[in-house]
Structures are given as structure tokens and as C-alpha cells.
Amino acid sequence: MDFLAYPAYGLYLLLILGGGLGAILSQSLVRALMGLILTLFGVAGMYLLMAAPFLAFMQILIYVGAVSVLIFFAIMLTRSSDGGEAGREGSRGLGRMLLGLIAGLTPLAILAWVVVHKAPTELPLKPEASLASLGQYLTGPYALAFELISVALLAAMAGAVLLGFERRRAR
Amino acid sequence: MSPLTLFHLAALLLLALGLMGIVTRRSLVGMLISVELMLNGAGLALVASARLTPAVDELGQLGALLVMGLAAAEATLVLAIILVVARRLGSSETARVSELKG
Amino acid sequence: MTMTEILNHPLTQIVLGMVLILAFVGVNGLILVWMERKVVGFIQRRPGPYEVGPQGILQSLVDGVKLIAKQLVTPRGADRFLFWLGPMLSVTPVVVCFLPIPFSPALTTMDVNLGLLLILAFSGINVLALCAAGWGSNNKYALIGAARAVSQSVAYEIPLLLSVLCIAFQTGSLSLSAIAADQSRGLLSWNLWVQPLAFVIFFISATAETNRAPFDLPEAESELTAGFHTEYSGMGFGLFFLAEYTYMIVVCSVATVLFLGAYDGPFLPGPWWFVLKVYALILALMWFRWTFPRVRFDQLLNLCWKWLIPLGLVNLLATALVLKLVE
Amino acid sequence: MPGLAKTVKGLWSLLVGLGVTGVEFFRPQLTVHYPRKEVDNLATYRGHIDLVAREDDPLTPRCIVCRKCVAACPSGCIDIESRLVGAAPSGDARELSLAPGLVVSGTRAAPPPREKIRREVAAFRLNYNLCSLCGLCVQTCPVQSLAFSREAYLCGSSRSDFEFELLERLRRRAAAGRQQAA
Known part of the structure; x- marks a missing residue:
């Protein structure tokens, strides 16, 4: 990383942290969504920092442009009471938060120890992988994975449509 | 700290x-958002590992x-599920989804 | 670092480019608002803005001053944060969209080799801005407008991508500069002649993506007052307005680069041709707006799912096949 | 196949529409910029109402004070004052009221001969602020004493500028006409 990369990393980390905290803590679900989007931008920035601009743009295109819009739709269609969750009631809410902290921090601590102490051999940043070679991998040795993803997407779409229809019949 | 460790962290x-x-969220949509966060972490770790170690770059x-x-795909499906749940139970809060409870 | 080194540093160039882009966006916004009102006037056989300056040319400037001077009102019960996030989020990404557009081989702010992807990615953010605005306004019209904007732009993103992919297949690059350079050998090398269907699909989808009439359902004033920007006053509204017109320039610029040979043209220097083509397309958009009545929502979605997407898929397949055969 | 034909027809209609607006774009404008130019074809313009004078006397309106216009006006913007003609004794108001045989509702009659008139207009006030220009008064007037004026360029700075005394206007018009004739 050159001299500009560390401040950039810090900025993106801040985006991720701030957005993530917003995403899991804010009462209003739409605000949580905005937090998620901030995080997504942070991650996209990190991709850019790793000289993987294709992934960064795909991240924005798919996550920000499609997935978060879907989530917005979910919030709107379920009329989640002004987009907020019912107030976390007193002690139970506190207990929840505690559990959440444990659930989050335990793996974080363990994995962080692993990451810091068992770091694999590291290379300086490789030159940017060309789009063509990505495509060759995708259509060559990993065509099956590619096809499986499309099958998964198709199945998800069909499933979603089916569920939607079922809902209509149930009415 | 090395860049790889930083990205992994x-x-x-x-x-x-x-x-x-x-764990803390009580609505399905909130949980979906959290899952997206985790998936993003996975993607970031994958790319960092591929870019900064001898592994094949393209694979990451x-x-x-x-x-x-x-x-x-998951978001699509979860959206549909959330819709069905909200339609049937009138709420997408996990605490109220308790039809199977004895 | 010497002065020239500083000037030649990519960061300096990007910052300079950003400033120029902002100026371009502002001036173009003013011109386009005036132009639109003139065009509608002429189509309805009246003069349009007339009083401020010769032929009313200063009208939009005066309007802008008025908008800036107005009080910013946040409605009661609105989500203040989301409410003001909306207009800002709708303008900011547009500026990024200008970065990779080649006004001429030399006049490109940032020659990204994934320029097309960058534009597609960042133009998608506008929907979120509309969502934030619609949700934050605490107004049912705004919310319905936002819902419409979402379903509309999600639907029309697909044919847009399909038509863009055809060109990417053909050129073998996602870099706008490369695509432009590929068509710089005279009128007959333009992609329009090879991909007329893709152009039509692109243009229709782009009209829908920019929420322009006849697809302006998110702000259908006869049903929704003003749709997602119902509650905005002053510059909040002004920013949405500016964003809409800037998106028009972006999509028309992209269409120019992809299909109309970008800066290619005789006699005049490249950038002039570019601007000329962009303005011709924008004029066509305005012409559409004042000719066609607003479509119904089911018509809108039918057009997309039953016509544009199948046609786009067929076109893409045909392109791939032909390219394979030629190879 | 019929679906396809329909589609083609639909697409063609879009082009036709574009053609229409495209042609209109290049045709000359119809707007008349008011302070610089004025419209000349005011023949069909329906401004506020005005009283019409008798043929034999430009100073007297045809009005027979039947008050039908007052009754017909939905905005209540007409107000008529009347007075008895000459030295007719006050008190026999009944006899002085409109003779039923004189004017049959729904017909357009000429005003009665002068000597038969017992009652004439003393003041005909129109509050143009309230008027909705429906024209019912003109329609109901049995003797065609009301007509639309051609004044397209009315302006004023206070409400009272639009409270007209139509009888006065009639007299002024007559005076102006006489001056012109002289």
C-alpha cells in the first residue's frame, strides 16, 4: 500500500463501522438500510483499494442498486410500523444487547487472534486481474459454479413468485 | 500490521x-440486513485473501x-418469505411468528 | 513537486475534472430547464419564457435564485435525516457518472477501463435517493411515488443492461473511451447502424430510468401531487430538479458514446459534436415528453417485461451468435 | 398475428403523434404579448355585463326592473334599485309591479312603450368581484337589456374598482357616443 492507502483504508473502515452500527442499532428500519448502504460503499472502497475495481462496481451495482432496493421494498410492503421495530422493552432489550455483544465479540476475538497470529505468507498487491481472465475462469473450469448460481437465482425467483401467488390465494 | 491482516480485520x-x-434485531427485515453485512464480510475476506496471498487471484x-x-437470490427469497409472513401473521417481527409454539 | 508535476498528477486532474463537471452540470441544468420550457412552448404554439432577458434566457437563473432564497421546510413527523439525505444523495452520484465520459479523446476526466459499469452502478443510486425522500417525507403521496420509482427503475434496469451488453460484446470492452474510439471512423462506423434495436431499447429504458414522461409515474402530478418530492421546498426541490436534468445529460451522453459515435463528426472539433449529439437526444426526450400522455402503471411494467426484456434478450443472443460466427 | 398488427399500428400511432407535435413546433406562435400588442378579435369576448339602452333613448336602459337577473344570479352580485316614474302616487305598488301580460317568461320581448312604464332603474350595481361570468343574467333578461361588454383589459388596484354602477356606465357611454357624433 502506498502512502495514500492507509488514510483511505481508515476512511473506508469508518464507513463500514459507522454504517454497520447504524444498520444494527437504529430503530427505524429505513435508517438501518441506509447504514447498510454506507457499509456497502465502504466495502466497495476496500475493493478499490485492493485494485479490484470490477468487484467494487459490481458491489455497488448489485448490492446498492438491487439488493438494498429489494430490502426497501420489503420494509414498505410489510408496513413495518413506520419502519421501526417495537421498542425494545427495558431489561429484556438490555439482555438482548448483551447477548448480541457476546455473539458478535466472541467469534471476532477468536478469529482476530487467528488472523493476526496465523497470517499466511503475504505478497504485495498483484497487478489487476483482467476482466477477460475472470471471464475465462467463469466459463472454463468454474462454469459449473456459474451455472449453479444462475440455477440458484432462477430457483429463488421461481420460489418468490410461487410464494407471492400462494399469498394471493390465501387471501 | 500488514495489509492482509487489516483487510481481514x-x-x-x-x-x-x-x-x-x-441476535438483537427483532424483525425479519432487520435480520436480513444483518445477514447482508455478514455476506459482505465474507466477500471482503475472500478478495483480500486472493489479492494478497499466492492464491489464484481470479478465484477470490x-x-x-x-x-x-x-x-x-437470498434477498429475493427472503423478501417473498417476509411478505408471506407479514400477510399471514400481520407482522414481520420474529417474536410474533410463533404458530408452531405449543 | 514542480507545478507541472502537480498539474499532471492524476488526483489533481480528477479534482479539476470534478470542478469542471460541477460547472458543466450547473450550467447545463439552467440551459436545459430553459430549453424544456421553450420546447413545450413552441409545441403548444406559445413562446415559453419570454420576459427575463432576451427570449427569457435568464428565466431559469432567476428561478434558481428564487429556489435558493426560499425557506427550507421539514414537514412535521418527517424523518429529518432521511428527508435531507434524499436530495443530496440524488445529486452526488451524478457527478461521478460524468468521470468516464469521453467528450473527446483528450477531454476525459478519468479513463476508467470499466467506465460503463461505473456509470451503471452509480446511476442506480438515484433510486435510493427517491426512496429516502419518499419515506422520510411522512407523506403518502411521496411514499407511493417512491414505491413506483423503485419498481419502475428495477424493472427497466434489466433491458438497459441488456442493450448495453450488446455494445460491450461488440466492442469487447467496457471502457467508454474504447467504445468511442471504435466508432470514430466516420458515420458508417457508428454502432447505431449495427444495433438499432439495442439503441431503441436503451433509449426507452433510459427515459424510464430518468423518470421522464411518458414514464414519469413517480411524480405523476395528476395523481400524486408531485410524487416523491411533494414535501420539498426551496433547494431541496431544486436539487431533485437538477438531478433529473443531469441524469438526462448522463443517459444521453452514454447513448451518444454507445450508439452515435461519441465525438465523431466532420468539420467541427470533437467535443462540439459530442455536445451537439447529446443535445439532439435531449431534444428528442423533450419531444417525447410533450407528445405522449403518461402511461398507466400496468402498461409501464408490461412494456418492460413483455416487450423490452424479451427483445433485449433476443438481441443479445443474436449479437453473441453473429460475433461467434464472424470470429 | 392480430396482436402483432396491433402493435405495429400502435407504434405507428406513436410516430404520428410525434409528427403532430413536431409540426406544431415549427408553426408560428399564437400568443399575443399583451402590453405590446392587443388582441383584435374581441367579438366573442364575454366580459362583465352592461346595460343596453333603448333604441329611442340612449340614456335609458331597456331594463323593466323585473329583477329576474337578480334572482338568477348564483353569486348574488347584481343589485337593482328602482323608482317610480313621474308623479305616480306612492302606495299603489301593486299596480305598479310588472304586469303579467307584459312579459311572458322565456320570451324575448321589446321593452314596453315609454308611457306604460311605471317604474325605472335608479341604480344597477354589479359587484364584479363576485361575478363568475356564467351569463345567466343575460340569458334570463326578458327584454335583452343585458349584454356582455367587450372590456378585456380591466384592471384595478382595489376591490372597489370592480364594483360597477351600470346605469352610470350607460350614461357615460351615451355621452361619449354623442360627443363622437358631434
Whole structure:
């Protein structure tokens, strides 16, 4: 990383942290969504920092442009009471938060120890992988994975449509 | 700290945030958001590992791409499920989804 | 670092480019608002803005001053944060969209080799801005407008991508500069002649993506007052307005680069041709707006799912097949 | 196949529409910029109402004070004052009221001969602020004493500028006409 990369990393980390905290803590679900989007931008920035601009743009295109819009739709269609969750009631809410902290921090601590102490051999940043070679991998040795993803997407779409229809019949 | 560790720590941060969110959130949509956080962490870790170690570069990026595809599929499906739940039970809060409770 | 080194540093160039882009966006916004009102006037056989300056040319400037001078009102019960996030989020990404557009081989702010992807990615953010605005307004019209904007732009993103992919297949690059350079050998090398269907699909989808009439359902004033920007006053509204017109320039610029040979043209220097083509397309958009009545929502979605997407898929397949055969 | 034909027809209609607006774009404008130019074809313009004078006397309106216009006006913007003609004794108001045989509702009659008139307009006030220009008064007037004026360029700075005394206007018009004739 050159001299500009560390401040950039810090900025993106801040985006991720701030957005993530917003995403899991804010009462209003739409605000949580905005937090998620901030995080997504942070991650996209990190991709850019790793000289993987294709992934960064795909991240924005798919996550920000499609997935978060879907989530917005979910919030709107379920009329989640002004987009907020019912107030976390007193002690139970506190207990929840505690559990959440444990659930989050335990793996974080363990994995962080692993990451810091068992770091694999590291290379300086490789030159940017060309789009063509990505495509060759995708259509060559990993065509099956590619096809499986499309099958998964198709199945998800069909499933979603089916569920939607079922809902209509149930009415 | 080396760049790889830094990126991995960022990915871990995402994972931790996601886990926290999944435990504390009470609505399905909130949980979906948390899951997206974790998936992002996975993608970030994959790409960092591929870019900064001797591993094949393209594989990591492809992996991250596939994760994005999966996230899109998963979001679609979860949206449908949330809709059905909301329609049947009038709420997408997990505490109220208790039809199977004895 | 010497002065020239500083000037030649990519960061300096990007910052300079950003400033120029902002100026371009602002001036173009003013011109386009005036132009639109003139065009509608002429189509309805009246003069349009007339009083401020010769032929009313200063009208939009005066309007802008008025908008800036107005009080910013946040409605009661609105989510203040989301409410003001909306207009800002709708303008900011547009500026990024200008970065990779080649006004001429030399006049490109940032020659990204994934320029097309960058534009597609960042133009998608506008929907979120509309969502934030619609949700934050605490107003049912705004919310319905936002819901419409979402379903509309999600639907029309697909044919847009399909038509863009055809060109990417053909050129073998996602870099706008490369695509432009590929068509710089005279009128007959333009992609329009090879991909007329893709152009039509692109243009229709782009009209829908920019929420322009006849697809302006998110702000259908006869049903929704003003749709997602119902509650905005002053510059909040002004920013949405500016964003809409800037998106028009972006999509028309992209269409110019992809299909109309970008800066290619005789006699005049490249950038002039570019601007000329962009303005011709924008004029066509305005012409559409004042000719066609607003479509119904089911018509809108039918057009997309039953016509544009199948056609786009067929076109893409045909392109791939032909390219394979030629190879 | 019929679906396809329909589609083609639909697409063609879009082009036709574009053609229509495209042609209109290049045709000359119809707007008349008011302070610089004025419209000349005011023949069909329906401004506020005005009283019409008798043929034999430009100073007297045809009005027979039947008050039908007052009754017909939905906005209540007409107000008529009347007075008895000459030295007719006050008190026999009944006899002085409109003779039923004189004017049959729904017909357009000429005003009665002068000597038969017992009652004439003393003041005909129109509050143009309230008027909705429906024209019912003109329609109901049995003797065609009301007509639309051609004044397109009315302006004023206070409400009282639009409270007209139509009888006065009639007299002024007559005076102006006489001056012109002289």
C-alpha cells in the first residue's frame, strides 16, 4: 500500500463501522438500510483499494442498486410500523444487547487472534486481474459454479413468485 | 500490521456486526440486513485473501461475485418469505411468528 | 513537486475534472430547464419564457435564485435525516457518472477501463435517493411515488443492461473511451447502424430510468401531487430538479458514446459534436415528453417485461451468435 | 398475428403523434404579448355585463326592473334599485309591479312603450368581484337589456374598482357616443 492507502483504508473502515452500527442499532428500519448502504460503499472502497475495481462496481451495482432496493421494498410492503421495530422493552432489550455483544465479540476475538497470529505468507498487491481472465475462469473450469448460481437465482425467483401467488390465494 | 491482516480485520468487523445484529434485531427485515453485512464480510475476506496471498487471484474475485449473486437470490427469497409472513401473521417481527409454539 | 508535476498528477486532474463537471452540470441544468420550457412552448404554439432577458434566457437563473432564497421546510413527523439525505444523495452520484465520459479523446476526466459499469452502478443510486425522500417525507403521496420509482427503475434496469451488453460484446470492452474510439471512423462506423434495436431499447429504458414522461409515474402530478418530492421546498426541490436534468445529460451522453459515435463528426472539433449529439437526444426526450400522455402503471411494467426484456434478450443472443460466427 | 398488427399500428400511432407535435413546433406562435400588442378579435369576448339602452333613448336602459337577473344570479352580485316614474302616487305598488301580460317568461320581448312604464332603474350595481361570468343574467333578461361588454383589459388596484354602477356606465357611454357624433 502506498502512502495514500492507509488514510483511505481508515476512511473506508469508518464507513463500514459507522454504517454497520447504524444498520444494527437504529430503530427505524429505513435508517438501518441506509447504514447498510454506507457499509456497502465502504466495502466497495476496500475493493478499490485492493485494485479490484470490477468487484467494487459490481458491489455497488448489485448490492446498492438491487439488493438494498429489494430490502426497501420489503420494509414498505410489510408496513413495518413506520419502519421501526417495537421498542425494545427495558431489561429484556438490555439482555438482548448483551447477548448480541457476546455473539458478535466472541467469534471476532477468536478469529482476530487467528488472523493476526496465523497470517499466511503475504505478497504485495498483484497487478489487476483482467476482466477477460475472470471471464475465462467463469466459463472454463468454474462454469459449473456459474451455472449453479444462475440455477440458484432462477430457483429463488421461481420460489418468490410461487410464494407471492400462494399469498394471493390465501387471501 | 500488514495489509492482509487489516483487510481481514475489516471483514471480521463486518461478521461481528452482522452476528450482533442477527441476535438483537427483532424483525425479519432487520435480520436480513444483518445477514447482508455478514455476506459482505465474507466477500471482503475472500478478495483480500486472493489479492494478497499466492492464491489464484481470479478465484477470490469470482468467489466474491458468486457471493453477491447468492446475496441477490437470498434477498429475493427472503423478501417473498417476509411478505408471506407479514400477510399471514400481520407482522414481520420474529417474536410474533410463533404458530408452531405449543 | 514542480507545478507541472502537480498539474499532471492524476488526483489533481480528477479534482479539476470534478470542478469542471460541477460547472458543466450547473450550467447545463439552467440551459436545459430553459430549453424544456421553450420546447413545450413552441409545441403548444406559445413562446415559453419570454420576459427575463432576451427570449427569457435568464428565466431559469432567476428561478434558481428564487429556489435558493426560499425557506427550507421539514414537514412535521418527517424523518429529518432521511428527508435531507434524499436530495443530496440524488445529486452526488451524478457527478461521478460524468468521470468516464469521453467528450473527446483528450477531454476525459478519468479513463476508467470499466467506465460503463461505473456509470451503471452509480446511476442506480438515484433510486435510493427517491426512496429516502419518499419515506422520510411522512407523506403518502411521496411514499407511493417512491414505491413506483423503485419498481419502475428495477424493472427497466434489466433491458438497459441488456442493450448495453450488446455494445460491450461488440466492442469487447467496457471502457467508454474504447467504445468511442471504435466508432470514430466516420458515420458508417457508428454502432447505431449495427444495433438499432439495442439503441431503441436503451433509449426507452433510459427515459424510464430518468423518470421522464411518458414514464414519469413517480411524480405523476395528476395523481400524486408531485410524487416523491411533494414535501420539498426551496433547494431541496431544486436539487431533485437538477438531478433529473443531469441524469438526462448522463443517459444521453452514454447513448451518444454507445450508439452515435461519441465525438465523431466532420468539420467541427470533437467535443462540439459530442455536445451537439447529446443535445439532439435531449431534444428528442423533450419531444417525447410533450407528445405522449403518461402511461398507466400496468402498461409501464408490461412494456418492460413483455416487450423490452424479451427483445433485449433476443438481441443479445443474436449479437453473441453473429460475433461467434464472424470470429 | 392480430396482436402483432396491433402493435405495429400502435407504434405507428406513436410516430404520428410525434409528427403532430413536431409540426406544431415549427408553426408560428399564437400568443399575443399583451402590453405590446392587443388582441383584435374581441367579438366573442364575454366580459362583465352592461346595460343596453333603448333604441329611442340612449340614456335609458331597456331594463323593466323585473329583477329576474337578480334572482338568477348564483353569486348574488347584481343589485337593482328602482323608482317610480313621474308623479305616480306612492302606495299603489301593486299596480305598479310588472304586469303579467307584459312579459311572458322565456320570451324575448321589446321593452314596453315609454308611457306604460311605471317604474325605472335608479341604480344597477354589479359587484364584479363576485361575478363568475356564467351569463345567466343575460340569458334570463326578458327584454335583452343585458349584454356582455367587450372590456378585456380591466384592471384595478382595489376591490372597489370592480364594483360597477351600470346605469352610470350607460350614461357615460351615451355621452361619449354623442360627443363622437358631434
